[in-house]
Amino acid sequence: EAQVTQNPRYLITVTGKKLTVTCSQNMNHEYMSWYRQDPGLGLRQIYYSMNVEVTDKGDVPEGYKVSRKEKRNFPLILESPSPNQTSLYFCASSQFSNTEAFFGQGTRLTVV
Amino acid sequence: QKEVEQNSGPLSVPEGAIASLNCTYSDRGSQSFFWYRQYSGKSPELIMFIYSNGDKEDGRFTAQLNKASQYVSLLIRDSQPSDSATYLCAVNGRQAGTALIFGKGTTLSVSS
Numbered sequence: 001e002a003q004v005t006q007n008p009r010y011l012i013t014v015t016g017k018k019l020t021v022t023c024s025q026n027m028n029h030e031y032m033s034w035y036r037q038d039p040g041l042g043l044r045q046i047y048y049s050m051n052v053e054v055t056d057k058g059d060v061p062e063g064y065k066v067s068r069k070e071k072r073n074f075p076l077i078l079e080s081p082s083p084n085q086t087s088l089y090f091c092a093s094s095q096f097s098n099t100e101a102f103f104g105q106g107t108r109l110t111v112v
Numbered sequence: 113q114k115e116v117e118q119n120s121g122p123l124s125v126p127e128g129a130i131a132s133l134n135c136t137y138s139d140r141g142s143q144s145f146f147w148y149r150q151y152s153g154k155s156p157e158l159i160m161f162i163y164s165n166g167d168k169e170d171g172r173f174t175a176q177l178n179k180a181s182q183y184v185s186l187l188i189r190d191s192q193p194s195d196s197a198t199y200l201c202a203v204n205g206r207q208a209g210t211a212l213i214f215g216k217g218t219t220l221s222v223s224s
Binding site: 033049 | 133143148153154155156157161199200202204211212214215216217
């Protein structure tokens with residue numbers, strides 16, 4: 001089954017404790033991205049990757065890191081989480097940047 | 113700043129009626145247009161995509177695109193209570209790596 005898998009689905013952590021949210025896709029897609037979704041603000045892109053070892057900032061990259069060492073994986077790293085990073089996070093993949101995006105199940109992150 | 117605008121709603125329609133959802137975009141160079149449905153707390157799922165001016169029909173859904181007016185719409189015929197969700201319009205530009213820009217979504221409520 002074609003899918004994008006994120007883990008964990010729910011995470012509560014404390015300020016400053018490094019965390020990683022994993023994302024994996026099995027569709028051999030070139031393009032992957034991370035979004036955060038907040039009430040009233042909609043979906044905003046954090047980082048994207050056009051291919052292995054190629055990543056770039058989206059609209060709200062501050063406080064986040066990513067890497068793309070393999071085509072299928074695109075982890076999101078929060079080196080020192082803060083409460084304003086409490087949000088619902090989605091990973092997405094698509095064949096190219098302008099084609100249909102498939103979303104993971106989402107990760108609800110709470111930073112206290 | 114590239115923008116995608118949607119009426120936040122809620123849009124309320126009775127069961128069996130036609131629901132009309134609208135979206136405008138600011139980047140005249142946009143090439144790809146998508147409608148996603150998102151249930152509360154769930155990930156967005158693609159309903160329709162459209163690339164050319166005119167109408168595209170898929171079952172009860174019709175997407176309409178007018179590039180001259182920078183306007184894209186989604187019609188849902190014979191609306192069902194299960195159609196109650198938030199509908200996200202997404203637009204993409206022609207350049208490689210251009211991210212999908214999402215509107216903030218329109219909440220649709222279908223009453224039985």
